[in-house]
Amino acid sequence: MLKSPCLAALVFAATGLACSPTNSNQTTPPDQTGGSTTGGTAGGPTLGDPNAGGGTDPNAPAGTGPNGQDSTTTGTGQTTPAVAGGPNDNRFIAPEISHSKGVPGGIVVLYPRIIPTTIAGENAALATQIQAKVRAVAEKALPGRPIDVRPSPERVCPKTGCEGVSINVLFSRSSTACVTVAIINGPGTSMTKLIPWGGSVEFKTGTDTIQFRDMPENFVKIKDFQPCDQLTTVMADQDQFIEAALRAAAGSAAPASTTPGATGTSPPAKTSPAGPANVTSKPATRK
Numbered sequence: 001m002l003k004s005p006c007l008a009a010l011v012f013a014a015t016g017l018a019c020s021p022t023n024s025n026q027t028t029p030p031d032q033t034g035g036s037t038t039g040g041t042a043g044g045p046t047l048g049d050p051n052a053g054g055g056t057d058p059n060a061p062a063g064t065g066p067n068g069q070d071s072t073t074t075g076t077g078q079t080t081p082a083v084a085g086g087p088n089d090n091r092f093i094a095p096e097i098s099h100s101k102g103v104p105g106g107i108v109v110l111y112p113r114i115i116p117t118t119i120a121g122e123n124a125a126l127a128t129q130i131q132a133k134v135r136a137v138a139e140k141a142l143p144g145r146p147i148d149v150r151p152s153p154e155r156v157c158p159k160t161g162c163e164g165v166s167i168n169v170l171f172s173r174s175s176t177a178c179v180t181v182a183i184i185n186g187p188g189t190s191m192t193k194l195i196p197w198g199g200s201v202e203f204k205t206g207t208d209t210i211q212f213r214d215m216p217e218n219f220v221k222i223k224d225f226q227p228c229d230q231l232t233t234v235m236a237d238q239d240q241f242i243e244a245a246l247r248a249a250a251g252s253a254a255p256a257s258t259t260p261g262a263t264g265t266s267p268p269a270k271t272s273p274a275g276p277a278n279v280t281s282k283p284a285t286r287k
Contacts, residue, residue, distance in 0.1 A: 098154040098162065104187070106146040106164035107138045107246075112171045113155045113183065115217045123173060124152065126228065130169055130180065133232045138167055141243035142250055156213065161188040165249045167242075169197065170216045177225030180235060182242050183216055186249040192216065193245050198235045200224040 102108040112127040112134075114120040120127075135149055142165070157166050162185070170181040179199030185192050189212040194203065201220040210219050226234045 098150050101162045102148045102164040104163045108162045108166040109135050109149045110168035111152045111155045112169045115172050141246040178228040178231045179225050184245050197238050198231050199226045
């Protein structure tokens with residue numbers, strides 16, 4: 001029997017060390033957090049942290065690289081950063097922007113620009129008729145060219161413009177009376193040509209040409225409306241001017257007598273002959 005409690009304690013400690021497993025037989029898993037085991041929180045890398053040296057965010061959208069840049073995957077597995085306005089840029093900031101730029105040499109027929117937007121839904125059927133009318137005029141003006149007709153509510157080209165000529169209509173309605181103004185652009189970010197097409201308007205700045213993507217409703221004052229049930233018929237009286245402006249925007253020569261001031265890139269001269277762009281009174285209706 002051991003005589004001293006201290007001696008007994010030493011013997012017990014020695015026995016415990018002799019039974020302790022070695023590192024080669026360790027059964028306790030190592031720390032997986034990368035943090036200290038002596039206190040505090042785990043200090044491992046954060047997923048998606050750009051400073052973590054290659055971490056990826058599992059919640060990031062597909063095609064997002066480790067540095068947070070959007071990219072498009074190529075056939076070789078490499079990624080090409082999406083350049084704004086580039087061929088691989090499919091990001092559109094609003095549904096009103098056309099998701100297609102058309103093709104070079106083609107025509108983009110945009111959905112009518114209905115002002116105010118609060119009446120867009122109730123005038124959808126009429127807008128469809130107007131867009132069909134626009135397409136027919138575009139086909140006549142530039143025969144044989146590919147036409148891209150955009151669905152609702154795609155009413156404006158992207159910031160870098162469309163690849164081909166684009167045409168749209170500013171439309172407004174008051175009860176049973178309507179008014180339309182053609183909106184014509186050449187390829188890219190060329191100036192916008194405005195031509196009264198049904199009813200009559202006055203241009204607030206004295207010119208029928210505005211900057212690309214300026215809101216046309218800010219530059220026109222409605223002088224007179226036309227009955228909505230006769231609108232497409234009344235529009236036909238001005239078709240020749242729309243056709244001429246489309247040809248000018250596409251780069252082909254058009255008779256000056258039918259395209260007053262339709263340069264497509266600069267405001268018309270003050271000495272331009274009178275034409276539909278300068279109309280401030282109600283045009284004659286068809287019999």
